[in-house]
Amino acid sequence: MASTSYTDSILLFGDSLTQAWSDGSLAQRMSEYYMRRCDIVNRGFGGYNSDWALPVFEQVFATKEAREKGYAQQVKLITIWLGANDATLPDTPQYVPADRYKSNLVKLVQLVKDPSSAYHSPETEIVLINAPPIIESAWVEARVEKWKSFGSEGPKPEQNRDKKVTKQYADAAIEVAKEQNVEVVDIHSAIIEAAGGEEAEQLKPYFYDGLHLTSEGYAVLFKALSSLIVSKYPELNPETMPMRMPHWADVDLANPNEAFEKVKKGRLAGEL
Amino acid sequence: MASTSYTDSILLFGDSLTQAWSDGSLAQRMSEYYMRRCDIVNRGFGGYNSDWALPVFEQVFATKEAREKGYAQQVKLITIWLGANDATLPDTPQYVPADRYKSNLVKLVQLVKDPSSAYHSPETEIVLINAPPIIESAWVEARVEKWKSFGSEGPKPEQNRDKKVTKQYADAAIEVAKEQNVEVVDIHSAIIEAAGGEEAEQLKPYFYDGLHLTSEGYAVLFKALSSLIVSKYPELNPETMPMRMPHWADVDLANPNEAFEKVKKGRLAGEL
Numbered sequence A, B: 001m002a003s004t005s006y007t008d009s010i011l012l013f014g015d016s017l018t019q020a021w022s023d024g025s026l027a028q029r030m031s032e033y034y035m036r037r038c039d040i041v042n043r044g045f046g047g048y049n050s051d052w053a054l055p056v057f058e059q060v061f062a063t064k065e066a067r068e069k070g071y072a073q074q075v076k077l078i079t080i081w082l083g084a085n086d087a088t089l090p091d092t093p094q095y096v097p098a099d100r101y102k103s104n105l106v107k108l109v110q111l112v113k114d115p116s117s118a119y120h121s122p123e124t125e126i127v128l129i130n131a132p133p134i135i136e137s138a139w140v141e142a143r144v145e146k147w148k149s150f151g152s153e154g155p156k157p158e159q160n161r162d163k164k165v166t167k168q169y170a171d172a173a174i175e176v177a178k179e180q181n182v183e184v185v186d187i188h189s190a191i192i193e194a195a196g197g198e199e200a201e202q203l204k205p206y207f208y209d210g211l212h213l214t215s216e217g218y219a220v221l222f223k224a225l226s227s228l229i230v231s232k233y234p235e236l237n238p239e240t241m242p243m244r245m246p247h248w249a250d251v252d253l254a255n256p257n258e259a260f261e262k263v264k265k266g267r268l269a270g271e272l
Helices: A026-033 A050-060 A064-068 A098-113 A136-149 A163-180 A187-195 A200-206 A215-232 A256-264 B026-033 B050-060 B064-068 B098-113 B136-149 B163-180 B187-195 B200-206 B215-232 B257-264
Strands: A008-014 A039-044 A074-081 A125-129 A183-185 B008-014 B039-044 B074-081 B125-129 B183-185
Touching: A008 A026, A008 A050, A026 A039, A026 A215, A026 B026, A039 B039, A050 A098, A050 B257, A074 A098, A098 A125, A098 A163, A125 A163, A125 A215, A136 A200, A163 A183, A163 A187, A183 A215, A187 A200, A187 A215, A200 A215, A256 B050, B008 B026, B008 B050, B026 B039, B026 B215, B050 B098, B074 B098, B098 B125, B098 B163, B125 B163, B125 B215, B136 B200, B163 B183, B163 B187, B183 B215, B187 B200, B187 B215, B200 B215
Parallel strands: A008 A039, A008 A074, A074 A125, A125 A183, B008 B039, B008 B074, B074 B125, B125 B183
Antiparallel strands: none
């Protein structure tokens, strides 16, 4: 939406964990947090791994040229949350080897940070989020239930994940963040810490199928992400960001249009 | 956010009833409904009346020229939800006389529908939403509680609304919709019907302060709005709209980029 009054956005990029718009999801929580300050743009694609995320990124992130000409919102911050699908077992369709997962994350970061990239955006803060822990038993049960609900056609689904492998990918994202000098939310550790351990019974409240987060799981993420934003990027603290359009009680009743005209003068260059 | 993969949007325009991004709010429900199909853009401004909405609209709705050049998303549908603040009592700051409220709504509709308007957008469906009922006693109590929470400074708030007046404005929006040949969601009647009456005790589950909707209140709205969309604008039924980017299981593993390249060829003209 070309909008003259909301020139800023925060882009949530990733897989199904990002895609969710349910009550208490990351997107819902962030939208409420930045209400009237900044648009939250959800570019989560369920099931996608980092191989597929690369060509998709080039379609969902505006080019430097488009942004500089004012045809696109500034992306003040991007969360890149991938790894949960890369970490499926070898010989399954979503699997990406850990080394390539790491190099894909580096490529994504460099698309934004490299001055020679067509997508170079120095004003965009980058936050990686790593793969959460999984509950192996709950995940394979959920897969079998889904297969049954579709009439048990085709082979019965088997386990396609391993919690130790997921942990390796979670660690890999932290390594990339350090090497690339970008921030990371270690949701993998944060959920285990909140749960008091990584046993199935301990992790249960945070996952509805052993892989995807409940509102309680997203609450742990939102707390970590919003704390990171406030401490590392105080200019992105919504409490200190200007509200788009004045508070209604601040509108001068004798001359109401003045308040809106002031905003109008700040129109994006590319808006016609 | 200039995005090549999401060329369509639905714009929610209005006051605080639109602004909310809480669990179960209109914006959250619509975002989940249109997940990966279409962006939901929230342009709700708490406290605003239809007088103030007019200059603001011109800043949040892209011009015809910008859209035709491909610099802006198409707005497939706009909800215009105003009236709750216009219907405050005369001599209070948000009050707009009913006649001017009606002519403001007509102006908003014509900004989109009139071929000579700079904001003309024939592809945009327009749905008006009228003011919900209110619980007078709960609203004045909420105002007083808020005043107390801020240290009881200034004069004690008095009642600034009347349920019969709100009903007049709700009827006025329906009249405008008929005259202008656009659709309307009569949330005023729908909530009273769902509640089984308009007594305070009956309406209570639908309002948290006598004016603003609970998730249960928004559920009534969402049911009415989504039913209207499916019946009147079948092309906007998310179940039949193409998903942006293919389902992960449809990606050809031997040649994964082909799926994304196909989308790329459909890039917006104005994207660089």
